Amino acid sequence: MRYLARLPLIFALVIALIPVSADRAAAGSGSCASNPYNYFSSACYYKDTQYSGAYVARSSVALNITQTAASSGEYISEHLILRDRQSAPAGTTSFLEVGDTAGGGQVIGHVHEWARMWYWAGDANPSRTYTENFIQYAPNDSVLRGWGMQWETSSPCATNAWVIYIAGSCKAVISSWNQPTNTADMKMFTGLEVGKGGAPLDASENSGLFDNQQQQWRDLTNTWHTWDLLWTQVDSPCGTAPTCLQGWWTGIWNNAKPAQ
Amino acid sequence: MHARISLSRRTLLTTFFVLAVGAAAGTVALADPPGPIPIVPRPPIIPQVNAAPQVPLLQATGGPYIGDAAALAAATKIARGPIGRQELRFLRYRDWVAFTGDRTTTIDLDREVYVVVTSGTFVGRSGSPTCASYIAVIDASTGDGLSVMCGQGTWPTRLPDAFK
Numbered sequence: 001m002r003y004l005a006r007l008p009l010i011f012a013l014v015i016a017l018i019p020v021s022a023d024r025a026a027a028g029s030g031s032c033a034s035n036p037y038n039y040f041s042s043a044c045y046y047k048d049t050q051y052s053g054a055y056v057a058r059s060s061v062a063l064n065i066t067q068t069a070a071s072s073g074e075y076i077s078e079h080l081i082l083r084d085r086q087s088a089p090a091g092t093t094s095f096l097e098v099g100d101t102a103g104g105g106q107v108i109g110h111v112h113e114w115a116r117m118w119y120w121a122g123d124a125n126p127s128r129t130y131t132e133n134f135i136q137y138a139p140n141d142s143v144l145r146g147w148g149m150q151w152e153t154s155s156p157c158a159t160n161a162w163v164i165y166i167a168g169s170c171k172a173v174i175s176s177w178n179q180p181t182n183t184a185d186m187k188m189f190t191g192l193e194v195g196k197g198g199a200p201l202d203a204s205e206n207s208g209l210f211d212n213q214q215q216q217w218r219d220l221t222n223t224w225h226t227w228d229l230l231w232t233q234v235d236s237p238c239g240t241a242p243t244c245l246q247g248w249w250t251g252i253w254n255n256a257k258p259a260q
Numbered sequence: 261m262h263a264r265i266s267l268s269r270r271t272l273l274t275t276f277f278v279l280a281v282g283a284a285a286g287t288v289a290l291a292d293p294p295g296p297i298p299i300v301p302r303p304p305i306i307p308q309v310n311a312a313p314q315v316p317l318l319q320a321t322g323g324p325y326i327g328d329a330a331a332l333a334a335a336t337k338i339a340r341g342p343i344g345r346q347e348l349r350f351l352r353y354r355d356w357v358a359f360t361g362d363r364t365t366t367i368d369l370d371r372e373v374y375v376v377v378t379s380g381t382f383v384g385r386s387g388s389p390t391c392a393s394y395i396a397v398i399d400a401s402t403g404d405g406l407s408v409m410c411g412q413g414t415w416p417t418r419l420p421d422a423f424k
Binding site: 053055105106107108109110111120121122123129130131132133134135136146148150155156157163165168169170171172173174175176193216218224 | 364409
Protein backbone atom coordinates (compact mmCIF):
# COMPACT_ATOMS: atom_id res chain seq x y z
CA MET A 1 0.00 0.00 0.00
CA ARG A 2 2.84 2.35 0.94
CA TYR A 3 4.46 1.68 -2.45
CA LEU A 4 1.18 2.39 -4.19
CA ALA A 5 0.93 5.73 -2.40
CA ARG A 6 4.38 6.65 -3.65
CA LEU A 7 3.71 5.79 -7.27
CA PRO A 8 2.70 9.37 -8.16
CA LEU A 9 5.98 10.59 -6.69
CA ILE A 10 8.01 8.14 -8.75
CA PHE A 11 6.03 9.08 -11.84
CA ALA A 12 6.61 12.78 -11.18
CA LEU A 13 10.33 12.21 -10.75
CA VAL A 14 10.50 10.45 -14.09
CA ILE A 15 8.54 13.22 -15.80
CA ALA A 16 10.73 15.89 -14.25
CA LEU A 17 13.88 14.20 -15.47
CA ILE A 18 12.78 13.81 -19.11
CA PRO A 19 13.77 17.28 -20.39
CA VAL A 20 17.17 17.02 -18.74
CA SER A 21 18.06 13.61 -20.12
CA ALA A 22 16.65 14.43 -23.57
CA ASP A 23 18.74 17.60 -23.78
CA ARG A 24 21.83 15.73 -22.81
CA ALA A 25 21.12 13.06 -25.39
CA ALA A 26 20.37 15.51 -28.18
CA ALA A 27 23.54 17.47 -27.52
CA GLY A 28 25.53 14.35 -28.36
CA SER A 29 29.27 14.45 -28.65
CA GLY A 30 29.50 16.73 -31.66
CA SER A 31 29.88 13.92 -34.15
CA CYS A 32 27.66 15.67 -36.65
CA ALA A 33 29.59 18.91 -36.60
CA SER A 34 31.21 18.19 -39.96
CA ASN A 35 27.90 18.64 -41.74
CA PRO A 36 28.76 20.97 -44.62
CA TYR A 37 25.23 22.00 -45.53
CA ASN A 38 23.76 25.41 -44.98
CA TYR A 39 20.28 26.54 -44.11
CA PHE A 40 19.24 23.20 -42.77
CA SER A 41 16.97 22.76 -39.89
CA SER A 42 17.86 19.16 -39.62
CA ALA A 43 18.58 16.29 -37.35
CA CYS A 44 21.62 14.10 -37.66
CA TYR A 45 22.03 10.51 -36.62
CA TYR A 46 25.50 9.21 -36.03
CA LYS A 47 25.33 5.84 -34.35
CA ASP A 48 27.58 3.33 -36.11
CA THR A 49 29.68 4.30 -39.11
CA GLN A 50 28.07 2.30 -41.89
CA TYR A 51 24.42 2.21 -42.93
CA SER A 52 22.65 0.17 -45.57
CA GLY A 53 19.53 2.30 -45.56
CA ALA A 54 17.75 5.41 -44.35
CA TYR A 55 14.03 5.90 -44.04
CA VAL A 56 11.48 8.48 -42.95
CA ALA A 57 7.69 8.48 -42.83
CA ARG A 58 5.96 11.82 -43.20
CA SER A 59 2.57 13.27 -43.92
CA SER A 60 2.52 15.20 -47.14
CA VAL A 61 1.49 18.41 -45.41
CA ALA A 62 1.71 21.92 -46.76
CA LEU A 63 5.09 23.27 -47.75
CA ASN A 64 4.37 26.89 -48.44
CA ILE A 65 6.30 29.21 -50.64
CA THR A 66 5.18 32.34 -52.43
CA GLN A 67 5.29 32.54 -56.20
CA THR A 68 7.70 35.44 -55.95
CA ALA A 69 10.04 33.59 -53.63
CA ALA A 70 10.06 30.48 -55.83
CA SER A 71 10.72 32.58 -58.91
CA SER A 72 13.80 34.03 -57.26
CA GLY A 73 15.20 30.62 -56.42
CA GLU A 74 13.91 30.15 -52.89
CA TYR A 75 12.56 26.79 -51.84
CA ILE A 76 11.55 24.75 -48.85
CA SER A 77 12.17 21.06 -48.90
CA GLU A 78 12.09 17.96 -46.77
CA HIS A 79 15.30 16.07 -47.30
CA LEU A 80 16.92 12.81 -46.37
CA ILE A 81 20.66 12.38 -46.82
CA LEU A 82 23.18 9.66 -46.29
CA ARG A 83 26.62 11.18 -46.23
CA ASP A 84 29.94 9.40 -46.14
CA ARG A 85 33.12 11.02 -44.96
CA GLN A 86 35.52 9.09 -47.10
CA SER A 87 38.86 7.76 -46.03
CA ALA A 88 40.28 8.15 -49.53
CA PRO A 89 40.93 10.73 -50.76
CA ALA A 90 41.30 11.79 -47.15
CA GLY A 91 38.79 14.32 -45.91
CA THR A 92 36.47 14.14 -48.91
CA THR A 93 32.80 13.33 -48.70
CA SER A 94 30.10 11.81 -50.84
CA PHE A 95 26.35 11.73 -50.36
CA LEU A 96 23.03 10.48 -51.61
CA GLU A 97 19.94 12.63 -51.13
CA VAL A 98 16.23 12.40 -51.82
CA GLY A 99 13.79 15.18 -51.11
CA ASP A 100 10.37 16.69 -51.59
CA THR A 101 10.77 20.35 -52.45
CA ALA A 102 8.33 23.21 -52.82
CA GLY A 103 9.96 25.65 -55.19
CA GLY A 104 12.28 24.02 -57.68
CA GLY A 105 15.40 25.87 -56.60
CA GLN A 106 18.01 24.49 -58.98
CA VAL A 107 16.28 21.19 -59.73
CA ILE A 108 17.10 20.40 -63.34
CA GLY A 109 14.28 21.35 -65.70
CA HIS A 110 12.37 23.04 -62.91
CA VAL A 111 14.68 25.85 -61.91
CA HIS A 112 12.83 28.47 -59.86
CA GLU A 113 9.52 26.76 -60.60
CA TRP A 114 6.58 27.30 -58.26
CA ALA A 115 5.59 23.68 -57.73
CA ARG A 116 6.16 20.80 -55.40
CA MET A 117 8.32 17.95 -56.65
CA TRP A 118 10.52 15.00 -55.75
CA TYR A 119 14.19 15.11 -56.66
CA TRP A 120 17.30 13.14 -55.94
CA ALA A 121 20.89 14.28 -55.86
CA GLY A 122 24.18 12.62 -55.25
CA ASP A 123 27.89 13.05 -55.28
CA ALA A 124 29.83 9.86 -55.65
CA ASN A 125 33.08 11.67 -56.00
CA PRO A 126 33.12 15.30 -54.86
CA SER A 127 33.20 18.03 -57.48
CA ARG A 128 33.29 15.48 -60.23
CA THR A 129 30.12 13.46 -60.39
CA TYR A 130 27.67 15.61 -58.47
CA THR A 131 24.28 15.03 -60.07
CA GLU A 132 20.77 16.40 -59.68
CA ASN A 133 17.66 14.73 -61.00
CA PHE A 134 13.98 15.52 -61.22
CA ILE A 135 11.78 12.55 -60.29
CA GLN A 136 8.18 13.70 -60.53
CA TYR A 137 5.73 16.25 -59.15
CA ALA A 138 4.66 15.61 -55.58
CA PRO A 139 1.18 15.74 -54.08
CA ASN A 140 0.08 17.90 -51.20
CA ASP A 141 -2.55 15.58 -49.80
CA SER A 142 -1.70 14.91 -46.13
CA VAL A 143 -1.14 11.22 -46.90
CA LEU A 144 1.51 9.50 -44.81
CA ARG A 145 4.30 8.18 -47.04
CA GLY A 146 7.45 6.29 -46.30
CA TRP A 147 10.48 7.15 -48.40
CA GLY A 148 14.17 6.63 -48.31
CA MET A 149 17.06 4.71 -49.75
CA GLN A 150 18.57 1.32 -49.23
CA TRP A 151 21.26 -0.95 -50.60
CA GLU A 152 19.80 -3.87 -52.56
CA THR A 153 21.75 -7.04 -53.18
CA SER A 154 18.81 -8.52 -55.06
CA SER A 155 15.34 -7.05 -55.36
CA PRO A 156 12.65 -6.43 -58.01
CA CYS A 157 14.26 -3.02 -58.55
CA ALA A 158 17.99 -3.59 -58.60
CA THR A 159 20.91 -5.84 -57.89
CA ASN A 160 23.89 -4.56 -55.97
CA ALA A 161 22.85 -0.93 -56.12
CA TRP A 162 21.30 1.77 -53.98
CA VAL A 163 17.60 2.28 -54.56
CA ILE A 164 15.60 5.40 -53.79
CA TYR A 165 12.02 4.55 -53.12
CA ILE A 166 8.95 6.62 -52.41
CA ALA A 167 5.66 5.23 -51.20
CA GLY A 168 6.46 1.67 -52.17
CA SER A 169 7.97 2.10 -55.62
CA CYS A 170 11.56 2.50 -56.78
CA LYS A 171 12.25 5.96 -58.14
CA ALA A 172 15.96 5.70 -58.81
CA VAL A 173 18.69 3.10 -58.97
CA ILE A 174 22.18 4.34 -58.16
CA SER A 175 25.21 2.21 -58.91
CA SER A 176 27.77 4.98 -58.73
CA TRP A 177 27.65 5.25 -54.95
CA ASN A 178 29.72 3.00 -52.75
CA GLN A 179 28.24 -0.17 -51.37
CA PRO A 180 27.79 0.12 -47.59
CA THR A 181 30.74 -2.06 -46.68
CA ASN A 182 33.04 0.24 -48.65
CA THR A 183 31.96 3.40 -46.88
CA ALA A 184 34.12 4.91 -44.19
CA ASP A 185 32.04 7.03 -41.84
CA MET A 186 28.40 7.60 -42.67
CA LYS A 187 25.87 9.93 -41.08
CA MET A 188 22.17 10.29 -41.72
CA PHE A 189 20.55 13.71 -42.01
CA THR A 190 16.89 14.56 -42.28
CA GLY A 191 14.69 17.58 -41.76
CA LEU A 192 13.81 20.78 -43.49
CA GLU A 193 15.94 22.83 -45.80
CA VAL A 194 14.86 26.39 -46.34
CA GLY A 195 16.26 28.95 -48.70
CA LYS A 196 18.91 28.90 -51.34
CA GLY A 197 22.64 29.05 -51.13
CA GLY A 198 23.69 32.34 -49.61
CA ALA A 199 20.32 34.02 -49.89
CA PRO A 200 18.50 35.73 -47.04
CA LEU A 201 15.71 33.73 -45.47
CA ASP A 202 12.29 35.09 -44.76
CA ALA A 203 9.72 33.20 -42.74
CA SER A 204 6.93 35.10 -44.48
CA GLU A 205 7.97 33.66 -47.84
CA ASN A 206 8.59 30.01 -47.09
CA SER A 207 7.24 27.97 -44.24
CA GLY A 208 6.17 24.45 -43.61
CA LEU A 209 4.31 22.18 -41.31
CA PHE A 210 6.68 19.33 -40.70
CA ASP A 211 4.84 16.20 -39.68
CA ASN A 212 7.65 13.76 -39.22
CA GLN A 213 6.29 10.42 -38.07
CA GLN A 214 9.34 8.22 -38.18
CA GLN A 215 13.01 8.07 -38.97
CA GLN A 216 14.93 4.83 -39.15
CA TRP A 217 18.30 3.52 -40.21
CA ARG A 218 19.35 0.11 -41.53
CA ASP A 219 22.51 -1.62 -40.37
CA LEU A 220 24.80 -3.87 -42.39
CA THR A 221 22.68 -6.90 -41.56
CA ASN A 222 19.70 -5.09 -43.18
CA THR A 223 17.92 -4.69 -39.87
CA TRP A 224 15.97 -1.47 -39.41
CA HIS A 225 16.23 0.58 -36.22
CA THR A 226 14.38 3.62 -35.00
CA TRP A 227 16.60 6.54 -34.09
CA ASP A 228 17.86 6.51 -30.55
CA LEU A 229 18.04 9.93 -28.92
CA LEU A 230 21.44 9.03 -27.54
CA TRP A 231 22.86 9.29 -31.05
CA THR A 232 20.76 12.12 -32.37
CA GLN A 233 21.71 15.74 -32.80
CA VAL A 234 19.12 18.31 -33.74
CA ASP A 235 20.15 21.47 -35.51
CA SER A 236 23.72 21.00 -34.43
CA PRO A 237 25.31 22.62 -37.47
CA CYS A 238 22.82 25.43 -37.78
CA GLY A 239 23.72 27.81 -35.03
CA THR A 240 21.09 30.41 -34.32
CA ALA A 241 19.12 32.93 -36.34
CA PRO A 242 19.97 34.86 -38.42
CA THR A 243 22.52 32.38 -39.75
CA CYS A 244 19.99 29.59 -39.77
CA LEU A 245 16.32 29.12 -39.09
CA GLN A 246 15.67 26.79 -36.22
CA GLY A 247 13.54 23.69 -36.46
CA TRP A 248 11.52 22.36 -33.59
CA TRP A 249 11.25 18.63 -33.54
CA THR A 250 8.08 18.33 -31.60
CA GLY A 251 5.96 16.52 -34.15
CA ILE A 252 4.77 19.63 -35.95
CA TRP A 253 7.35 22.11 -37.15
CA ASN A 254 6.82 25.61 -38.31
CA ASN A 255 9.51 28.06 -39.16
CA ALA A 256 7.63 31.09 -37.96
CA LYS A 257 10.85 32.38 -36.54
CA PRO A 258 12.40 35.81 -36.91
CA ALA A 259 13.30 36.63 -40.49
CA GLN A 260 16.93 37.13 -41.35
CA MET B 261 -5.31 5.67 9.77
CA HIS B 262 -4.38 9.26 10.67
CA ALA B 263 -0.70 8.54 10.00
CA ARG B 264 -1.51 7.05 6.60
CA ILE B 265 -3.43 10.18 5.61
CA SER B 266 -0.46 12.37 6.67
CA LEU B 267 1.85 10.24 4.58
CA SER B 268 -0.40 10.62 1.56
CA ARG B 269 -0.56 14.39 2.03
CA ARG B 270 3.22 14.57 2.27
CA THR B 271 3.51 12.46 -0.80
CA LEU B 272 1.05 14.59 -2.70
CA LEU B 273 2.80 17.79 -1.64
CA THR B 274 6.17 16.39 -2.70
CA THR B 275 4.64 15.20 -5.95
CA PHE B 276 3.25 18.66 -6.62
CA PHE B 277 6.63 20.25 -5.86
CA VAL B 278 8.52 17.88 -8.16
CA LEU B 279 5.96 18.33 -10.92
CA ALA B 280 6.26 22.10 -10.62
CA VAL B 281 10.05 21.93 -10.83
CA GLY B 282 9.82 19.57 -13.77
CA ALA B 283 7.39 21.80 -15.57
CA ALA B 284 9.60 24.83 -14.96
CA ALA B 285 12.62 22.96 -16.31
CA GLY B 286 10.65 22.04 -19.41
CA THR B 287 9.52 25.62 -19.90
CA VAL B 288 13.06 26.90 -19.69
CA ALA B 289 14.21 24.35 -22.26
CA LEU B 290 11.44 25.26 -24.70
CA ALA B 291 11.97 28.97 -24.23
CA ASP B 292 15.61 28.78 -25.16
CA PRO B 293 15.79 28.90 -29.01
CA PRO B 294 19.35 27.62 -29.42
CA GLY B 295 18.65 24.56 -27.29
CA PRO B 296 18.09 21.25 -29.07
CA ILE B 297 14.56 19.88 -28.94
CA PRO B 298 14.26 16.12 -28.59
CA ILE B 299 12.52 14.05 -31.22
CA VAL B 300 9.35 12.57 -29.84
CA PRO B 301 9.45 8.81 -30.35
CA ARG B 302 6.38 7.32 -32.03
CA PRO B 303 5.35 3.78 -32.87
CA PRO B 304 7.60 2.48 -35.64
CA ILE B 305 6.37 2.00 -39.18
CA ILE B 306 7.99 -0.81 -41.12
CA PRO B 307 10.05 0.54 -44.04
CA GLN B 308 8.81 -0.52 -47.44
CA VAL B 309 11.57 -2.85 -48.43
CA ASN B 310 11.39 -4.73 -51.73
CA ALA B 311 9.47 -1.90 -53.28
CA ALA B 312 7.80 -2.47 -56.65
CA PRO B 313 9.47 -1.23 -59.82
CA GLN B 314 8.24 2.13 -61.04
CA VAL B 315 6.15 2.27 -64.18
CA PRO B 316 7.99 4.93 -66.24
CA LEU B 317 6.05 8.16 -66.64
CA LEU B 318 8.07 9.27 -69.67
CA GLN B 319 7.95 6.73 -72.50
CA ALA B 320 9.62 6.92 -75.90
CA THR B 321 7.64 9.25 -78.19
CA GLY B 322 9.05 8.70 -81.68
CA GLY B 323 9.04 12.48 -82.16
CA PRO B 324 8.60 15.25 -82.98
CA TYR B 325 11.75 16.53 -81.27
CA ILE B 326 12.74 20.01 -80.22
CA GLY B 327 15.91 20.07 -82.33
CA ASP B 328 19.55 20.87 -81.63
CA ALA B 329 19.18 24.61 -81.20
CA ALA B 330 16.43 24.33 -78.62
CA ALA B 331 18.34 21.62 -76.75
CA LEU B 332 21.43 23.82 -76.59
CA ALA B 333 19.32 26.72 -75.35
CA ALA B 334 17.74 24.55 -72.66
CA ALA B 335 21.15 23.45 -71.45
CA THR B 336 22.42 27.03 -71.50
CA LYS B 337 19.72 28.07 -69.03
CA ILE B 338 21.34 25.91 -66.39
CA ALA B 339 24.57 27.93 -66.39
CA ARG B 340 25.32 30.63 -63.84
CA GLY B 341 26.77 33.20 -66.19
CA PRO B 342 28.24 33.11 -69.68
CA ILE B 343 29.06 29.82 -71.33
CA GLY B 344 31.80 28.67 -73.66
CA ARG B 345 31.98 25.57 -75.81
CA GLN B 346 28.95 23.29 -76.19
CA GLU B 347 28.46 19.89 -77.80
CA LEU B 348 25.44 17.65 -77.98
CA ARG B 349 24.34 14.21 -79.08
CA PHE B 350 20.88 12.75 -79.68
CA LEU B 351 20.68 9.56 -77.60
CA ARG B 352 18.36 7.26 -75.71
CA TYR B 353 18.08 7.55 -71.95
CA ARG B 354 19.67 4.10 -71.68
CA ASP B 355 22.91 5.56 -73.09
CA TRP B 356 23.03 8.03 -70.22
CA VAL B 357 22.29 5.25 -67.72
CA ALA B 358 25.09 3.15 -69.18
CA PHE B 359 27.45 6.10 -68.78
CA THR B 360 26.55 7.07 -65.21
CA GLY B 361 25.40 3.77 -63.74
CA ASP B 362 22.44 5.67 -62.29
CA ARG B 363 18.85 5.72 -63.41
CA THR B 364 15.74 7.67 -62.52
CA THR B 365 13.05 5.07 -63.01
CA THR B 366 10.28 7.52 -63.91
CA ILE B 367 12.05 7.75 -67.30
CA ASP B 368 11.84 4.86 -69.74
CA LEU B 369 15.19 3.64 -71.04
CA ASP B 370 14.07 4.25 -74.63
CA ARG B 371 13.07 7.88 -74.05
CA GLU B 372 14.82 10.13 -76.55
CA VAL B 373 17.15 12.72 -75.05
CA TYR B 374 19.76 15.26 -76.00
CA VAL B 375 22.91 14.99 -73.94
CA VAL B 376 24.50 18.43 -73.92
CA VAL B 377 28.00 19.18 -72.64
CA THR B 378 28.61 22.80 -71.68
CA SER B 379 31.65 24.71 -70.54
CA GLY B 380 30.13 27.05 -67.97
CA THR B 381 29.47 27.42 -64.27
CA PHE B 382 26.91 25.15 -62.68
CA VAL B 383 25.83 25.30 -59.04
CA GLY B 384 23.19 22.98 -57.70
CA ARG B 385 21.27 22.98 -54.45
CA SER B 386 22.75 23.84 -51.07
CA GLY B 387 25.91 21.95 -50.35
CA SER B 388 26.66 21.18 -53.97
CA PRO B 389 30.01 22.01 -55.53
CA THR B 390 30.60 24.81 -58.03
CA CYS B 391 31.43 23.21 -61.35
CA ALA B 392 33.22 24.76 -64.32
CA SER B 393 31.42 22.49 -66.77
CA TYR B 394 28.37 20.24 -66.78
CA ILE B 395 26.52 17.61 -68.74
CA ALA B 396 22.76 18.04 -69.07
CA VAL B 397 20.17 15.52 -70.20
CA ILE B 398 17.41 17.35 -72.06
CA ASP B 399 14.15 15.63 -72.97
CA ALA B 400 14.12 15.55 -76.77
CA SER B 401 10.32 15.75 -76.92
CA THR B 402 9.57 18.45 -74.36
CA GLY B 403 12.82 20.34 -73.81
CA ASP B 404 12.66 19.71 -70.06
CA GLY B 405 15.86 19.01 -68.21
CA LEU B 406 15.96 15.53 -66.73
CA SER B 407 19.38 15.26 -65.18
CA VAL B 408 22.53 17.29 -64.80
CA MET B 409 26.00 16.20 -63.83
CA CYS B 410 28.93 18.27 -62.72
CA GLY B 411 31.99 18.18 -64.98
CA GLN B 412 35.59 18.13 -63.88
CA GLY B 413 37.43 21.24 -65.04
CA THR B 414 36.25 23.53 -67.81
CA TRP B 415 35.45 20.52 -69.97
CA PRO B 416 34.48 17.10 -68.57
CA THR B 417 37.31 14.60 -68.72
CA ARG B 418 34.84 11.75 -68.97
CA LEU B 419 31.97 11.68 -71.47
CA PRO B 420 29.53 9.14 -72.91
CA ASP B 421 30.92 6.98 -75.72
CA ALA B 422 28.87 8.85 -78.32
CA PHE B 423 31.13 11.88 -77.84
CA LYS B 424 34.29 10.01 -78.81
